Amino acid sequence: MSQNLQYPPRFYCVYLLRSIAKKNSFYIGSTPDPYRRLRQHNGELAVGGADRTKKNGLRPWQMTLVVYGFPSKTSALQFEYAWHYAYQTRHIPVKKRIGTRNSGSSVHIKIANLKLLLSAHAFGRMGLRVAIFQKAIYDIWVVNRYNVAVSESVLLKLDFEENQQKLIEGGNYEQMKAFVKSLEKEEEDYFEISLEKLEENNTRKCCVCHRVVDQFEDVLGFCASKDCHALYHVQCWAEEMTKDVVSEPLSHSVLPLTPVKGKCVKCQKVNWWWPMIKNSMRLHQHFTEIGRPCIEN
Known part of the structure; x- marks a missing residue:
């Protein structure tokens, strides 16, 4: 994926x-x-x-x-x-x-x-x-x-x-500059909080499939609520969001069906898909760049 x-x-x-x-x-x-x-x-x-x-x-x-x-x-x-x-x-x-x-x-x-x-x-x-x-x-x-x-x-x-x-x-001018900066801050906060949530998560299990996630291999999704520590495989969460939706597959999409929004399984708060997936892709890029740490014998 x-x-x-x-x-x-x-x-x-x-x-x-x-x-x-x-x-x-x-x-x-x-x-x-x-x-x-x-x-x-x-x-x-x-x-x-x-x-x-x-x-x-x-x-x-x-x-x-x-x-x-x-x-x-x-x-x-x-x-x-x-x-x-x-x-x-x-x-x-x-x-x-x-x-x-x-x-x-x-x-x-x-x-x-x-x-x-x-x-x-x-x-x-x-x-x-x-x-x-x-x-x-x-x-x-x-x-x-x-x-x-x-x-x-x-x-x-x-x-x-x-x-x-x-x-x-x-x-x-200043209004537009402030507007874009506010959006950048929202994304930066989401990214930093997601890293903190991952670090604090001892079990690191997907809230849908309950399998352990691997941040160096899997694309991970985090609930946007600051107080919720729910963790997902993005594909699992997408399937959960769209399980009751009937639609034609989007051929250009990474997923078989792209959601608009869906509730967090853990806190039940609504998460919007594209802010979440943008954050997930950034996290995936981050972990790809730093690479899996070597374990010395």
């Missing part, structure tokens, strides 16, 4: 820009670094940006919404492309499509199509998250003019900029 692992990016997102000068102008893009990308769009950095965001009278831009939690750069780029061309993408059934090539510029249509994509078969199982940084965009999300239901697997994070004067001066 470990030979086929493909390590996900630490962070890659799809974003929605809004012109501060012309509030009806928007731009969809993707990036591993929202802070740097926003500076490129606003001309703070000489290299990069997009031609459309360089047009006179549109700068500065604010990053108003971010979709994140993608398992790969490729999946993020596919989502970005589908959002750009929502009027013709295969990920939205023809009967459900909202807007046309000429009418898709409305922010209400953009948000409606975003919700449709979040629930699409290809993206709905990723457990994607949405962060909104502008109250006006959140209001549009809530008004939901086209009555599009949002999948319960989508987590919504709100982080409104209180001092709007900062936006007038050139975009919400």
Whole structure:
């Protein structure tokens, strides 16, 4: 199993820009670094940006919404492309499509199509998250003019900029920097706590199959709850999460069926799949790099 692992990016997102000068102008893009990308769009950095965001009278831009939690750069780029061309993408059934090539510029249509994509078969199982940084965009999300239901697997994070004067001066740079740093800290804490839990676990048995785990050979999963010391073989936990789910296998997946979320067998708290599997892959990489210690005779 470990030979086929493909390590996900630490962070890659799809974003929605809004012109501060012309509030009806928007731009969809993707990036591993929202802070740097926003500076490129606003001309703070000489290299990069997009031609459309360089047009006179549109700068500065604010990053108003971010979709994140993608398992790969490729999946993020596919989502970005589908959002750009929502009027013709295969990920939205023809009967459900909202807007046309000429009418898709409305922010209400953009948000409606975003919700449709979040629930699409290809993206709905990723457990994607949405962060909104502008109250006006959140209001549009809530008004939901086209009555599009949002999948319960989508987590919504709100982080409104209180001092709007900062936006007038050139975009919400510090807000985006703080946002990414907070996510990095979450991942780092999860990783460090998982190492501590493994060190403190005397039996080191999987909570599903009850066999002893080997951190140098197995891919291990840890409950995200700080107070729970449950330990799993990732494959065992995936099978436990999906034992009552009927779905088509994902041919590109490491597992026969990729869960969205599931309860910890020990504490019964819900764990989201992709944060857990990203942590598991990082742990696997860590133990692969340090190698099994030699035992002297």
